[in-house]
Amino acid sequence: MRPGNLFINAVAAAWFLSWTPHAIAAIKAPSTNIPWLAAAAPTDIDTAFAQARAQNKPVLLYWGATWCPPCNQLKATFFNRQDFAQAASGFIAVHVDGDRPGAQKLGTRFKVGGYPTVVLFSPEGREITRLPGEADPERMMAVLRLGLSGGRPMADVLADARAGKPLPTGAWRMLAFYSWDTDQDQLVAEADRPDVLADLARKAPAGDVDVATRLWLKAVAASDDGKGLKADAAVRARVQAVLADPSAARRHADVLSNNAPELLRALSEDGSAERKPLVTALDAALQRLARDATLSRGDRISALIGRVQIARLGLPRDAVKVDLPAALVNEVRTHVATDDREIRDGYERQAVITAGAYALGQVGLWAESDALLQANLARSHSPYYLMSQLGGNARKQGRTDDALRWYGEAYAKSEGPATRLQWGTGYLSALVDLAPKDARRIEQTAAQLIGEAAQDDGAFSGRSARVLQRLGRKLSAWGGDPAHAGVLQRLQVQLDGVCAKVDAADRAACSAVLKPAAS
Structure with missing residues (x-):
């Protein structure tokens, strides 16, 4: 054994002994109101589809992670619904948590990468649709019902729609409310999405205004940074009509809230005559949504964050000290304090408080953001997520030691193989950026990550493979x-030993991790 490997192997061994027993036990089903099949291996999926074929039922697959705020939003607002539980008699529910050993290989198999992704399959395994987890629960439920009532695979529906073939109203609605954000290039390549959505919007039936509206909004939102649609007066008028109609804005709240700056940049040039009226109308619509008690707290804080993003247009994206309207700053402070005081559900707290801390920082209330996160550490089932936010806050403010301490603690407290690789890579990136001369700590962290990857069958697939690629680029x-x-030579030796033992299908991905560093 080379002398340099004694340190590396000691680190890996210490981690393996300390981490393995508790990481998987923390994973829970998305809800307790229906039976979920936990899946992490191909045999689990085979069992689910065999059951589906025997009972002639579709399969609903939920891909998520314990820490993920949008996943927790689904648990707090959708999976716990009574009508969802009632509908569950019509499908086989499968839960793939990205932190189950080997689960990342299932992510690759089903081409799901972003948490959360919810996919409905036919009993034979054809993908019917991806449910819009970003939309309000009622819309998501409506798409699920359409899929359960004989919905055709979206690939077939899209082909017919683009060819100009007649489609039933339900098929058009499934197209409009398909989860384009988690498509992963299944139906349309991301670069082509704006033009395809605009083409669908033009062909949508005139009798269903919501379908065309949704498609136009999604097309515009996907056209940021000069790609996609070229805004014209007609497109701006369509969007203005939605913003002026409270009911229409409520029905498409997710697009407006989650894509506020993208919509403005796609519809108007900086400093143009068109920009100011659009800003005024969009801000007013988002203000109504942020105060709409019929929306979930998660959707309301998203609308408020959209307002903040509008107010920050023209500022550097990483600006720390900002001078925003006092009324907006006070509204953020009050809104977040109310959420913190009133939320009782743990899933909702993980989703909303983390968003609230982000909002506080974006309006310049960094001390209040830090205080909120620290006060919620003991109340979170995934405190390492909040610790990483604290690290990000400290880094933005130039508090290097605090940033590294929080990033390091977040990694140390993180649970689950995929999560630990992601959080560990985040810590390593911070070390390289903020303490590049600390070669010992950088090597120690990289060696530990490689050692952890060796213990996870899915480390060189899916999200985990992409995380390790980032690690390689950073190094x-x-x-x-x-x-x-x-x-780098010692790390490469360690990695070579790992790659020699992984499945043949993963060997190329494993070997490529440090290739940029080695060259």
């Missing part, structure tokens, strides 16, 4: 200094 940039060559 490559840092390794440009000849003084670090020895570190």
